[in-house]
Amino acid sequence: MLKTFSKARTMPLRMIFIFISVILTGCSESQHTDISLLNNRIVNTNGAYIPAQCYTKTKSENGQIHNPCFSCHTAPIAPNYIDDSSLQLAYEFKEATRKNPWSNLFKDRTEQVAKITDQAILKYIRQSNYFDEQGQIILAKKMAELPAEWDVNGDGKWNGFTPDCYYHFDKEGFDRKPNGEISGWRAFAYAPFLGTFWPTNGSTNDVIIRLAPPFRQDENGKMDLGIYKINLAIVQALIQRIDIPIPATDERLYGVDLNRNGKLDIAQKIVYLWAPREGVFMSYVGKAKILMTEKKLHLAGGLYPEGTEFLHSVRYINVDAQGHTMLANRFKELRYGIKTGWNNYGQLQNSAMAEEKELHDFPERLRRMMGNPEAGMPNGLGWAYQGFIEDQKGQLRPQSFEESLNCMGCHSGLGVTTDSSFAFPRKLGSEQLQASWFHWTQKDLNGLPEPKFPDGHWQYTEYLLQNHSANEFRNNKEVIGKFFNAAGRLKPSEVEILHKDIGHLLLPSAKRALRLNKAYKIIVDEQSYIYGRDAHVKPVTTSWDIVPTGEKTGIKKPVIHN
Numbered sequence: 272m273l274k275t276f277s278k279a280r281t282m283p284l285r286m287i288f289i290f291i292s293v294i295l296t297g298c299s300e301s302q303h304t305d306i307s308l309l310n311n312r313i314v315n316t317n318g319a320y321i322p323a324q325c326y327t328k329t330k331s332e333n334g335q336i337h338n339p340c341f342s343c344h345t346a347p348i349a350p351n352y353i354d355d356s357s358l359q360l361a362y363e364f365k366e367a368t369r370k371n372p373w374s375n376l377f378k379d380r381t382e383q384v385a386k387i388t389d390q391a392i393l394k395y396i397r398q399s400n401y402f403d404e405q406g407q408i409i410l411a412k413k414m415a416e417l418p419a420e421w422d423v424n425g426d427g428k429w430n431g432f433t434p435d436c437y438y439h440f441d442k443e444g445f446d447r448k449p450n451g452e453i454s455g456w457r458a459f460a461y462a463p464f465l466g467t468f469w470p471t472n473g474s475t476n477d478v479i480i481r482l483a484p485p486f487r488q489d490e491n492g493k494m495d496l497g498i499y500k501i502n503l504a505i506v507q508a509l510i511q512r513i514d515i516p517i518p519a520t521d522e523r524l525y526g527v528d529l530n531r532n533g534k535l536d537i538a539q540k541i542v543y544l545w546a547p548r549e550g551v552f553m554s555y556v557g558k559a560k561i562l563m564t565e566k567k568l569h570l571a572g573g574l575y576p577e578g579t580e581f582l583h584s585v586r587y588i589n590v591d592a593q594g595h596t597m598l599a600n601r602f603k604e605l606r607y608g609i610k611t612g613w614n615n616y617g618q619l620q621n622s623a624m625a626e627e628k629e630l631h632d633f634p635e636r637l638r639r640m641m642g643n644p645e646a647g648m649p650n651g652l653g654w655a656y657q658g659f660i661e662d663q664k665g666q667l668r669p670q671s672f673e674e675s676l677n678c679m680g681c682h683s684g685l686g687v688t689t690d691s692s693f694a695f696p697r698k699l700g701s702e703q704l705q706a707s708w709f710h711w712t713q714k715d716l717n718g719l720p721e722p723k724f725p726d727g728h729w730q731y732t733e734y735l736l737q738n739h740s741a742n743e744f745r746n747n748k749e750v751i752g753k754f755f756n757a758a759g760r761l762k763p764s765e766v767e768i769l770h771k772d773i774g775h776l777l778l779p780s781a782k783r784a785l786r787l788n789k790a791y792k793i794i795v796d797e798q799s800y801i802y803g804r805d806a807h808v809k810p811v812t813t814s815w816d817i818v819p820t821g822e823k824t825g826i827k828k829p830v831i832h833n
Contacts, residue, residue: 315801315802325362327339341829355686362822369818375805376805377814377816384786393785401600414429438712440710466743469777471779473791474791501517506576510690511696584606596784604658608655608682609654650683654691730832744805
């Protein structure tokens with residue numbers, strides 16, 4: 272009944288074994304046009320799951336210590352049992368990964384960028400590579416007439432995710448098909464994650480969610496938008512572990528005590544109250560409720576139900592006539608994830624413990640992944656991921672196996688994630704427009720308040736304080752000049768504005784946006800993603816070429832804000 276992506280397997284992350292053929296080619300690092308989807312060959316590095324940001328030097332030449340690491344590597348909240356806070360203190364690289372493989376970081380793109388005019392890059396990024404001139408989804412059309420070079424298993428059909436979101440959102444954030452029906456996708460507003468994903472660092476983003484069909488249906492299997500809204504609110508309560516306001520709802524229609532007051536009456540909120548050891552449970556409504564009783568669907572605090580999907584577009588930065596920056600029409604990437612299987616708390620804990628044991632027994636063994644560009648990559652925790660990226664002509668194509676490895680480190684083994692996800696746990700509250708069920712084309716980042724950690728600290732301000740910059744590479748001179756004085760201290764006046772308006776920090780100037788757009792376009796022209804996909808004009812000077820054995824970060828105590 273649930274849409275499947277690939278067969279889910281419950282096993283520890285580093286117990287996922289496949290034989291990866293390592294093929295050394297004569298391919299230049301500046302060009303990589305011989306990309307093949309039909310095999311899992313590795314051209315650059317088997318350690319591609321380690322992001323370029325992890326090679327950052329945390330010590331400045333003047334002795335200042337920078338800690339961007341705390342944003343990802345922290346003490347987890349169950350059922351995430353991966354405590355990686357020690358990575359704030361030391362570079363725990365294996366011998367095979369001490370050499371920084373992200374050579375694009377060290378290239379000077381100044382001359383190449385200078386050859387691209389503002390008019391040319393604006394024309395490029397304002398053209399959609401997702402929709403054709405008739406408003407049809409280009410990738411979906413290609414998949415219907417599958418190119419042979421995309422047919423990994425040779426069966427003549429596409430077996431992975433086929434894009435079906437029309438990015439036409441109504442006043443409740445629901446995506447509408449050309450015929451007016453909902454596609455199931457729903458946009459939500461969230462506080463962008465710390466560092467790299469701030470637009471000021473090169474890309475605009477959005478994330479949308481879809482629950483499996485049973486969550487959208489009544490007990491008889493008929494589509495019911497009211498039921499879908501309630502189930503989405505329940506999922507939000509489970510992931511954020513808080514009560515979620517809802518419009519006045521008659522619980523008797525669904526047979527579920529949503530406000531947990533011990534009776535069926537009018538509920539105005541979903542109360543998060545889940546303590547199974549004390550006999551306290553929660554329930555979905557509609558068809559999903561029936562499937563729960565049949566043990567075909569599951570519910571637990573901090574976990575999404577089976578069949579949950581996320582769609583994440585990574586885009587260029589558009590600039591309007593007034594110099595305002597915003598989402599561009601052109602996608603750099605389209606990323607997709609689906610929860611294919613269920614792991615309970617015990618299974619997730621066993622998986623984390625198995626990782627620790629393997630690290631102890633085989634300290635130099637690299638992680639090995641299964642999957643392929645058509646079927647996607649499972650992360651060992653019940654999720655499968657797939658990505659699409661620009662080809663040399665600017666059209667979206669499936670990522671190769673090696674290109675997809677770049678996604679897996681962040682979505683399969685960080686202390687900061689909630690059931691492998693980043694954005695939905697950071698969904699904004701009901702006090703915002705449309706209870707924060709809106710897309711960034713309906714309202715941008717301007718005027719949104721700065722988020723806080725559970726302990727009350729301002730998140731973005733803390734990142735600036737700990738890292739003394741707006742990104743891991745510390746090359747965002749625009750933010751440094753705006754928020755820091757000559758002595759390197761935060762300007763109180765700028766921080767006060769930030770508390771009330773995150774756009775003040777997160778959105779770049781038009782000049783910076785255009786330069787970063789041009790720098791990334793060069794990577795597209797080269798198809799050199801396997802050597803790094805972070806947009807830089809000047810060479811990065813704050814990254815290790817080779818991380819010294821036993822190198823410490825200089826950070827004395829992990830920064831944790833749970």
